[in-house]
Amino acid sequence: MEIKENISLQSLHSFGCNEKANYFAKIDSIEAIEKCIQWAKEKDIPYFILGAGSNILFTKTFEGLVLKMEIMGIKKIKETASEVFLEVGAGENWHHFVSYCVQKGWGGLENLSLIPGTVGAAPIENIGAYGVEAKDSIASVTAYDTQIAQFIILQNSDCAFGYRTSLFKMDKTRYIISSVQFVLQKQPIFRTEYGAIKEVLHQKNNKQASLDAIANAVIQIRSEKYPHPQKLGNAGSFFKNPTVTKAIFETLIAAYPKIIAYPISDNAYKLAAGWLIEDCGWKGKQKGNVGCYEKQSLVIVHYNNGPGIEIFNFSEEIIQSVLSKFGILLEREVVIY
Ligand SMILES: Cc1cc2nc3c(=O)[nH]c(=O)nc-3n(C[C@H](O)[C@H](O)[C@H](O)COP(=O)(O)OP(=O)(O)OC[C@H]3O[C@@H](n4cnc5c(N)ncnc54)[C@H](O)[C@@H]3O)c2cc1C
Structure with missing residues (x-):
């Protein structure tokens, strides 16, 4: 593990503010998580897990260790007649993962296309859009519990998922998510009730919904609605709906x-x-x-x-x-x- 000092966070979060971290390291394995947390504990400094930085606003120097999540990999762990179970590294790009599932014909995440960020951050906020939330397809989450210094598996029902919240959000520094296990549908149920999706499918004359058509409709709607963070700094919706x-x-x-x-x-x-x-x-x-x-x-x-x-x-x-x-x-x- 390489720990760097005095690193700018400007290119590492979507608001692009020029704030810094006193210490910075990339974590690409579960061993690296353990070593880095041990290092921060010995130095008695705080740590912060950074995904793609698309839901964070840094307002000052982080006086501790920022750990950039880079654990990769998509692995099929089980398949039944109707479902596919995948284990996905926390550092995988969320949209690439959703597109992978759409290409394979596995349903569940297509309405969540083009949400910026990493797979590991998806359970934290329980990301959602167009009538679907990540929790609907999450089977379990593997995380390093820093309180007991052990990796644990939390089943969906253990994660206290709610509207843009979860167990991981309530206790921000305790869990470091290393991978997420998803359950996807081989005979997908298409969720096209949302007005804007219906409209785009209608305009494109898509009489028969498909995973591809829904994903493309969502991509079109989102591209028109949100500014691209590389062109104009933002973190999507800044506030929750009360x-x-x-x-x-x-x-x-x-x-x-x-x-x-x-x-x-x-x-x-x-x-x-x-x-x-x-x-x-x-x-x-x-x-x-x-x-x-x-x-x-x-x-x-x-x-x-x-x-x-x-x-x-x-x-x-x-x-x-x-x-x-x-x-x-x-x-x-x-x-x-
Ligand atoms: C243009 C735009 C549109 C967006 N649209 C939506 C939307 O439609 N719906 C929606 O729900 N969100 C949306 N968002 C918000 C954002 O995409 C999500 O919250 C996303 O999950 C953030 O992922 P990230 O990897 O960038 O997380 P970061 O911003 O890096 O981190 C967010 C929080 O999660 C923690 N964290 C990250 N990874 C881990 C990990 N592996 N283990 C433990 N803690 C971790 C961080 O410490 C931090 O507290 C949008 C953002 C943008 C910029």
């Missing part, structure tokens, strides 16, 4: 009839955070190096080479204006360091 009680929703809809929301249970509604932000006048607004993307107000963009704290402060201003207008406290989806 959940409110039915009573709060009814008060809000009476005052703001155009508010966008949908029921998630008998007594709870999910509000579209993008609508709240847009209604406060943020869409397309720029301040210094930072702005609210003109096509999608949930996305904060970084125009120039500014410091991470400027992006954080901009997000704080959005949070305060939504709070004072609607009484709703937005929660950041992006990890802040």
Whole structure:
């Protein structure tokens, strides 16, 4: 293992802020995880696992060891008449893995095409899009438990998956995911209910849905909706969609009839955070190096080479204006360091 000192993180995360790490190493094996954590513990410094850096905002120097996850490999571990089980290294690129499954004709992940990042980070946020979440196809997760200094396997039901959250997110420094086991369907169920997917399939005259057609539709929609991080720094949706009680929703809809929301249970509604932000006048607004993307107000963009704290402060201003207008406290989806 090679540990480097004073390394810039600028090219290693999608906001591209010029923050640094005191120490940096790449981890490409389970032995490297153990050695690096041991090294950080002996030095008594914090550590941070970095995937592709597409859901993180660094606002200062990381005064510890950043470990870049590079464990690779896709391996078939079991196959039945209806399902295929794969073990995938945490450092594999998520979109490449999804495309691999689509090419093989194995269904489950096609709606999650083109989400930036690594396979190992997918369970952390329980990434989701177009009616599908990673948890729907995760069988189990292998992780190094730094508390007991051992590798463990957590079954899907052990992972406390929820909307953009999981056990791994709640206890951020405890688990280092080394691989994820997926279960994919050989006779896929196509999920095309989402309006935009339906529309693209219709435009392309795809009368019969297929994994390929859905993946291509999702790629088209996402390419139009999100700025490419290599062209314009961003981390996708910066905020989560807030959940409110039915009573709060009814008060809000009476005052703001155009508010966008949908029921998630008998007594709870999910509000579209993008609508709240847009209604406060943020869409397309720029301040210094930072702005609210003109096509999608949930996305904060970084125009120039500014410091991470400027992006954080901009997000704080959005949070305060939504709070004072609607009484709703937005929660950041992006990890802040
Ligand atoms: C343009 C754009 C669009 C996006 N669209 C979506 C979307 O539609 N849906 C969605 O859910 N997300 C979306 N995201 C967010 C992002 O793609 C996901 O959160 C992704 O899973 C992040 O992966 P990463 O490897 O870049 O993680 P990083 O940003 O590197 O890390 C994120 C967090 O996970 C931890 N982590 C990473 N890998 C490991 C590991 N192996 N073990 C332990 N901890 C780890 C890190 O410490 C950090 O806390 C989008 C981002 C961008 C830039």
